[in-house]
Amino acid sequence: LSLAKELFPHFKTYKLGRIAKNLGIKVETAHRALDDVDTTVRIFNIMLEKLKQRGAETLDDIDIYGSD
Numbered sequence: 001l002s003l004a005k006e007l008f009p010h011f012k013t014y015k016l017g018r019i020a021k022n023l024g025i026k027v028e029t030a031h032r033a034l035d036d037v038d039t040t041v042r043i044f045n046i047m048l049e050k051l052k053q054r055g056a057e058t059l060d061d062i063d064i065y066g067s068d
Helices: 002-007 016-022 033-053 059-065
Strands: none
Touching: 002 033, 016 033, 033 059
16 A cells, blocks of 8 residues: 555555556456455556666665655
8 A cells, every 4th residue: 555655646545446447457346356366466567667667676676666
C-alpha cells in the first residue's frame, strides 16, 4: 500500500480494484483469491517497471527509489 501511494500519488483511493482500473487492468472477478492474486501480480509488475525507470536494481533500491 505504501509503495502504491508513493508510485501513484495522484490516485484518490488505493483499493485493489481501483488501482487496477486506474492502470487499465481488467479485473475478471473481484474478491476471489486467485483473481485477486493475479490482479496484484499485474499491478506489482507495473510498479516494478516504474521503480526500474527510477533506477532501482535491487530490493534495497526499492526503499530508495520507491519515494521521491
